[in-house]
Amino acid sequence: MPPSARPPPPPTPRAAHAAAVKSGALGVDARAANAVMCAYLRAGRLSDAREVFDAMRDRDAASYSALMSGHARLGSPAAAAAELLRRMRLDGLDPTEYTFVGLLTACARRGNPRLGAQAHALAAKSGLCSSLLVGNALLGMYVKCGRFGDAVRVFDGMEDGGRDVSSWNAVLAGLVELGRHEEAFELFGEMRASGVRPDRFTLSSLLAAAAEGFSLPEGEAVHALSLKSGLEMDLSVGNALIGFYAEHGDSVDDVISVFQGMPVKDVISWTGLLNGYMEFGLVDMALDVFDRMPERNFVTYNAVLTGFCQNKESVRVTFAKKAGLQGLGLFRRMVQDGLEISDVTVTGALNACAIAADRKVSEQVHAFVIKCGCGSSPWIDAALIDMCIKCGRYGDAHLLFEHWQHAESFHIAWSSLLLASVRDGEYEKAISTFLQMFRSSNVQFIDDFMLTAVLGVCGTLGFTELGKQLHSFATKSGLLYTPGVGNAIITFVYVLGCWGHFDEAEQLIGSMPFKPGALVWRSLLDSCSKHSNMTMRRKAMKHLLALEPHDPSTYVLTSNLFSESARWHSSENTRLEMREKGMRKIPARSWTFHDNTIHSFFARDRSHPQSKDIQAGLDVLILECMKAGYEPDTTFVLHDVEEYQKRHFLMYHSVKLATMYGLLMAGPGQTVRVVKNIRMCGDCHSFLEHASVATGKDISVRDSSGFHIFRGGKCSCKD
Structure with a gap:
């Protein structure tokens, strides 16, 4: 289009104001003044709009309604809109549907349901509740102010055919906000049956419901509907699709595909x-x-x-x-x-x-x-x-606990302290904290996270009777059937297995309110290692292979089971099958921290710059530990090699290397802290018990089973 053919840009609010003053229309024509006021409001200049309003000789209902809407849109307190309504009535003007829309919008944005309810009563008295605009404003106000029951009553009171897509969207958004996702989809079905076509807000709400409360099929159905209705390219729908696939997609490729297809981001x-x-x-x-x-x-x-x-x-x-x-x-x-x-x-x-x-x-x-x-x-x-x-700031943690100021959520403080005690190996303290809570009025706040932690401690300390009491409590309180408490049941299976009660463990698995998954059988399998119960290990292994045939760790466990039985050929065949299926074992790795730097080690690792010092120090420490009674346990070497080679393999496990580096770098009184990505073997556990005596240092190791604090020849896990 040539420059001469382009329409001129609209005048600025100040220019429109000057033109109205110059023509003399501003003082005598309410419509001209309203137009200037609206121009200022569109530009976000509320004070200028208010000056125009205050200077008007004759105001009409549109003047008040426009300024009310401006106050609402620009975030003023709802009381400002209410004051305008009071002045409007003093001027002898009757409120219109636009007046109530402005007032109710202000109430919704500022969260003032009391004033909103008063506006509702006045609208009913004025006979304007039947207006679609007022009805939708009431719905929006009640939903945003948390009065969903009132919103439903307004919605139900709207005449058949008197609802539009905005009416349905308001209630739909309220259901999603409350987590009532199934009802949201049911309402959407009613909406379609009534002949109302969904818009971008409808689909965005449904995708939020699918992301939070449903699985992939429901979200994919909404995605298909967005394609059919041509709304997939809409920015808000695209953003909602990204959120859904981030939560339920098969892979990140689903998210990338939606993102790349969006024309505007x-x-x-x-x-x-x-x-x-x-x-x-x-x-x-x-x-x-x-x-x-x-x-x-x-x-x-x-x-x-x-x-x-x-x-x-x-x-x-x-x-x-x-x-x-x-x-x-x-x-x-x-x-x-x-x-x-x-x-x-x-x-x-x-x-x-x-x-x-x-x-x-x-x-x-x-x-x-x-x-x-x-x-x-x-x-x-x-x-x-x-x-x-x-x-390591235990004193500060207890001070925070003692000065907890939130009486209504004191259970959160209990939970934090209890779980922290478990994590740091302070098991007796954890049990003491839990029993205080269990015997007090705080029992209603015991949740599945606490039960999981305490049942784990019961397994460590051998408190099987307390474990059984807690299982009974979980059953009676209904916690047994909540989604997260499955972890507590799995932990209790481990408790029973650790102390040789395999018959009871099997009975518990059989009585579970859900189908036992891989974690249940893996937990039982772990406990079997403490008793060399090969029959139970084979049974657990069989279930595990059926449930997780594509998990590399399942094959590693199977191979190790064969190795422990000296069935070397079967063990090697299992490893070969792994390789043929393209699976790789995650290598054992340990690391420690020094000067804000991570120092990582594999077994028999020589890549560290101080490798010679580490291995020389470890050789000396092993000799000192052996003098104190440490004996390398070669049963943890699952390779068909000579005995002397097995002892050599044990000497340079990743945990030992990381611990040795930590000991070399630790200052007086410092605890050596090590993390391992899989469970520490029994030989390393025994070695670190002796090392804590030989060096006089506390050694903390976190592995996949939890925390181990080695102090004075003993470990917090009691193994």
Whole structure:
């Protein structure tokens, strides 16, 4: 189009105002004044619009309604709109449907259901409740103010054919917000039956419901509907699809496919893609997305911070220590950039600090939380307790517990302290804490997480009777049938197996309210190793192979079972089958931290710059331990080799190498901390008990079974 043919740009609000003043229309024509006022409101200039309103000689209902809507849209308190309604009635003007829409919108945005209910009563008295605009405004107000029952009554009172897509969307959004996802899909069925066509808001709500409460088929059906209706290209629908596939997709490719197909992307789209990578454990790729994002907001930073904490166990992607330090670095950037720091942000930063396990940094973060006044949420205070314990600040953790200020959520403090005691091997303290709670009025707050932790302690300490009592409590309280309490049942199977009660363990498995999964049989299998019960091991192994035929760890367990029975040929055939199917065993790996650097070791590893010092020191330490009674247990070497070779293999297991490096670097009074990605073998466990005596050092090892604190020749796990 040539420049001369283009329409002129609309006049600015100030220019329109000047033109109205010059023509003399502003003082005598309410419509002209209303037009100027609306121009200012569209530009977000509420004070200028108010000046025009106050200068008007004659105002009509449209003047009041327009200013009310402006107050609502620009976030003014609902009382400002209510005051305008009062002045309007004093001027002898009757409110119109647009008046009520403005007032109800203000109530919805500012969360004022009391004023909204008064407006509802006045609208009914004025005979305007039958208006579709007023009805939809009432629905939106009640839903956003948490009065869903009132919203349903308004919806049911709307005449047949008197509802449009916005009416249905308001109730649909309310159901999704309340987590009533099945009802949301049922309502959608009624909506389609009534002949109302869904729009982008409908599909976005349904996708949110599918992401939170349903599985892949429901979300895919909504995706198909978006394609059929031509709404897939809409920005809000695309963002909702990304969120759904991040939660339920078969792989991150589903998320990428939607993202790449979107013609327009915003910060929500990019954050959704980042979340998708995090959900599938692809932390490094998520960071690449973060670096490429054209725009970031505090939600983006929170997503990355939360992702680091969620993926701390994924050692194939990044080490836990590194993830924690990266998360803290991200938190510093948020503070430096002046972004909004929410409770979610602070909790994420505290979790990251707990993962990093750096005492000095934890004190700095703790000081920041106090300085910015964030410590008012029970979740933040619980995260503070957890961080203090993981960073070795036990005294501070107990002070936080003693000064807990949230009476209505005191159980969160109990839970934090109990789980932290379990994690650090303070098992007697954990049982004592739990029994205090169990015998007090706080019993109603005992949940599946606590039961899981305490049943695990019962297995460690051999408290089978207490374990049985807790199982009975879980049954009577209904906790046995909640989704998460399956972990507690699995732990109790392990408890019974550890102490040789295999018949009872089998009976418990048979009485489970759900079909026993791989974790149940894996738990029983682990407990069998304490008693060399080959019959039960074969039975558990058979179930495990049937349930997880494609899991490499299942084949490794099978191979080890054959090796322990000296069936070397069968063991090798199992390993061969693994390789033919393209499966790889995850190698055992241990690491420790020094000067904010991760030092990682494989078995018989010589790649470390100080390898010679480590191996020389380990040779000396093994001799000292042997003088004190340590005897290498070659039954843990599952290779068909000579005895002297087995002893050599045992000497340089990854845990021993990492521990030796930690001992070389540790200062006076420092605890040596080691992490291993799989379960530590029995020989390493025995060696570390003797090493804690020979060196006079506390040694902390975290493996896949939990925490082990070696002190004075004993381990906290009591094995």
